[in-house]
Amino acid sequence: MDPKLQKIYEEAETDMKKAIEHLEAELAKIRAGKVVPELVEGIKVDYYGTQMPLNQLASINNLDARTLVIKPWDKGALEAIDRAIQEANLGVNPTNDGEVIRLAFPPLSEETRKNLVKKAHQVAEQARIAIRNIRRDAIEQVRKLKKEGISEDLARHMEEEIQKLTDKYVKLVDKHIEKKEQEILEV
Numbered sequence: 001m002d003p004k005l006q007k008i009y010e011e012a013e014t015d016m017k018k019a020i021e022h023l024e025a026e027l028a029k030i031r032a033g034k035v036v037p038e039l040v041e042g043i044k045v046d047y048y049g050t051q052m053p054l055n056q057l058a059s060i061n062n063l064d065a066r067t068l069v070i071k072p073w074d075k076g077a078l079e080a081i082d083r084a085i086q087e088a089n090l091g092v093n094p095t096n097d098g099e100v101i102r103l104a105f106p107p108l109s110e111e112t113r114k115n116l117v118k119k120a121h122q123v124a125e126q127a128r129i130a131i132r133n134i135r136r137d138a139i140e141q142v143r144k145l146k147k148e149g150i151s152e153d154l155a156r157h158m159e160e161e162i163q164k165l166t167d168k169y170v171k172l173v174d175k176h177i178e179k180k181e182q183e184i185l186e187v
Contacts, residue, residue, distance in 0.1 A: 124177035
């Protein structure tokens with residue numbers, strides 16, 4: 001196989017893997033039945049004038065299925081963390097006892113679960129769009145190479161391989177969303 005075509009294929013596959021990794025990270029932020037630390041890890045805290053991710057300032061643990069405990073390594077960061085959580089608009093009010101912050105999430109109603117499923121499907125659709133855009137860009141690169149003299153058969157074969165790769169990653173998105181939907185709807 002032509003090294004230029006091989007490079008296009010490998011770059012497309014790498015980009016599609018990144019799209020799946022992003023999807024996994026976004027789906028982890030969507031609350032299912034059990035509260036997970038990923039819900040708050042990405043919150044940025046203004047710590048002495050610097051925006052820092054919450055998980056770099058504190059340990060985040062589950063107390064039970066509906067409660068997260070955030071214990072800052074520096075007690076001076078407690079107020080800043082509290083403020084950042086309130087600004088993140090998670091739908092819960094943090095409880096600050098001077099040592100740790102507790103976040104008690106209410107149980108999910110059926111309506112809330114349906115809204116979370118919709119949100120998860122939107123995230124999945126964004127991943128599918130990203131994967132299809134990667135396919136489009138890769139196929140455009142193959143067509144440019146065809147104009148530069150690569151055989152038509154070789155170009156057509158690579159386009160088919162890129163389509164197979166796209167189908168594989170779109171199925172992976174579908175599996176992820178199906179799993180997340182079951183998690184969310186499980187009572």
